[in-house]
Amino acid sequence: GDSVTQMEGPVTLSEEAFLTINCTYTATGYPSLFWYVQYPGEGLQLLLKATKADDKGSNKGFEATYRKETTSFHLEKGSVQVSDSAVYFCALRTYNTDKLIFGTGTRLQVFP
Amino acid sequence: NAGVTQTPKFQVLKTGQSMTLQCAQDMNHEYMSWYRQDPGMGLRLIHYSVGAGITDQGEVPNGYNVSRSTTEDFPLRLLSAAPSQTSVYFCASSHEAGTGANVLTFGAGSRLTVL
Numbered sequence A: 001g002d003s004v005t006q007m008e009g010p011v012t013l014s015e016e017a018f019l020t021i022n023c024t025y026t027a028t029g030y031p032s033l034f035w036y037v038q039y040p041g042e043g044l045q046l047l048l049k050a051t052k053a054d055d056k057g058s059n060k061g062f063e064a065t066y067r068k069e070t071t072s073f074h075l076e077k078g079s080v081q082v083s084d085s086a087v088y089f090c091a092l093r094t095y096n097t098d099k100l101i102f103g104t105g106t107r108l109q110v111f112p
Numbered sequence B: 001n002a003g004v005t006q007t008p009k010f011q012v013l014k015t016g017q018s019m020t021l022q023c024a025q026d027m028n029h030e031y032m033s034w035y036r037q038d039p040g041m042g043l044r045l046i047h048y049s050v051g052a053g054i055t056d057q058g059e060v061p062n063g064y065n066v067s068r069s070t071t072e073d074f075p076l077r078l079l080s081a082a083p084s085q086t087s088v089y090f091c092a093s094s095h096e097a098g099t100g101a102n103v104l105t106f107g108a109g110s111r112l113t114v115l
Helices: none
Strands: A003-006 A010-013 A019-021 A025-028 A032-040 A044-049 A057-059 A062-065 A076-077 A086-093 A100-101 A106-111 B005-006 B012-013 B019-025 B031-038 B040-053 B054-057 B063-068 B077-078 B085-092 B112-113
Touching: A003 A086, A003 A100, A010 A019, A019 A106, A025 A032, A025 A086, A032 A062, A044 A062, A100 B040, B005 B085, B012 B019, B019 B031, B019 B085, B040 B063
Parallel strands: A010 A106, B012 B112
Antiparallel strands: A003 A025, A019 A076, A032 A044, A032 A086, A044 A057, A057 A062, A062 A076, A086 A100, A086 A106, B005 B019, B019 B077, B031 B040, B031 B085, B040 B054, B063 B077, B085 B112
16 A cells, blocks of 8 residues: 655754655555644644655755655755754655555754 | 634543544535554544545544534544543644645644543
């Protein structure tokens, strides 16, 4: 079945460091791909999305490119801030189902 | 603009008790769903609905019932709570069903502890 695999955390960085969180997927259809973020004590909210191969989603300095050849959607940010500390979830949703499938989440901790 | 509202935020139950987690959205969304979040397991889909009167099972439906009598409401019922149902529950909705690309809007979550 469809699945998402993302790197385990926690990822610990100093402020202004470069961030990469890896995400790969398995899907039988043509999925849309998402990154959601969960700040402490809150629900999930959309960070960015891409709906077809080679699309790049971007928001708040974060970027991810839909790579069909490597079935990946890695999240990157050039310079993280303390306020980026949160749990990040990679997810996919295929057109032939209505289910959003999540990875296990990666906790990011940014220190000043 | 309330979005997705979940109640209660916190609940403690004893094994065998029943309860209902409420979810309401005011965005006229067709699609609604319930997830549970457990450490190291991410979010797992319990049940979902693509419209009023239509529900279906997700990955982990056992021990939970749902109904969708109106577009706005999607309650999750625990008929006989078990300690394994201790978790944080999230309700989420999106505008259309079956397109794949629509973004889910999440509620703030309901933390349930079963003793």
